Each structure stands twice: as structure tokens, then as C-alpha cells.
Amino acid sequence: RKEVEQDPGPFNVPEGATVAFNCTYSNSASQSFFWYRQDCRKEPKLLMSVYSSGNEDGRFTAQLNRASQYISLLIRDSKLSDSATYLCVVNEGNQFYFGTGTSLTVIP
């Protein structure tokens, strides 16, 4: 069983839509959680950390559900520039586990 699982998509949504991604993790002792964004042929860049209380940054909202062992990312009012692959990352001590990424394309 993989440590971190994501729906690979692709998600194709129109501009202005709201889209949500989920990511499940297998180790209940996982300590911290992140969403990264990766554009084609570029390195992953930190989008946001995910806190137990949930956190919001503009159009982006991240949630953590420890009981069900998943994290989510909600993007509101999608922009064309949101098109990318979104990677879920889970930290267990000094080990980082990456999901396979969810591909998002925002269509005009």
C-alpha cells in the first residue's frame, strides 16, 4: 500500500469553477502535510502547509482530517494560471512521502 495516494485526474474545469482534490495517507503518526504545485518541466513549489485547524490563502483552502487520514485542497474561482500538477506531501519525522500528483487544467 502506498504511503500517500492521490487521484491523478486529469481534472479539466472551466475558468471560475471550484475544484477540490483529496489525498489520503496511510500512517496515522504522520506529522505534517503540504500541498505543492508543479508546473510542466519545473520543480515543485510549496503552495501551502496544511494545519490541523485548516488554513486559507486567498482562493486556496487546505483541510486536514486526521480521523479519516486525508487532506484536501480547494481552489475557488479557478484561473487559467492554476493549471498545473498538485502534489500532496506527508512528513513522518525525516521521511517525506509524495503523492503521484493531480493534474488540473483550467479551460477558458
Next chain:
Amino acid sequence: SAVISQKPSRDICQRGTSLTIQCQVDSQVTMMFWYRQQPGQSLTLIATANQGSEATYESGFVIDKFPISRPNLTFSTLTVSNMSPEDSSIYLCSVVDRVGTDTQYFGPGTRLTVL
């Protein structure tokens, strides 16, 4: 966050040769990692580069194939030895830049093609 550079940014190499990739950080960092990302796939951790001691390799990766150096807290190298076409990939350096934080930042990557 730390600013990370990698050299070379890309290379095309012949089978059987070796390539050394450099990772330079603009500040001292606690942890440095080397990843590989093959086309259309997520990142796979190769090893943790330990300052002043041997790197810690993940399952499936060995020191003879991927020797790593980390002479100080701002610099590391990864060598891909005796290359084959299966080694064609993007190689990424990442760092955790402060004690007490576990956020990783990535270098721009090295795109390697082996013919």
C-alpha cells in the same frame, strides 16, 4: 526560504559515462535530499545527503551508482555513474532550511538524457 541552484540545468550524455550534479544553497540548511522524477511520475527519493558523513540511501539506490557528497551545509553533489538510458530523468535537490521546520524547498532540477 533558501535559494537553491543546480548545475548543470540539463545534459545529454553517452551510455557508460558519469555525470556529477551540483546543488548550491545560499544559506546553511539542516537537511539536503536528492530526488529523481521520471516523465509523468512523482518524485522518488534517492538519498539524504549528510554533512560530513555517508549519505543515507533509499531502497533501490546504492552508493556505487549514485555517490553523493556533502562537504558543508550549503553544498552537495550527486553523481550518476555508468549511465544507461534508464537513468534519463530529472534530478532534483531539495533542502529543509531551518531546525524546527519541515518544509522542503526544491532546486530547479537537472534534466538528464542518456543516449
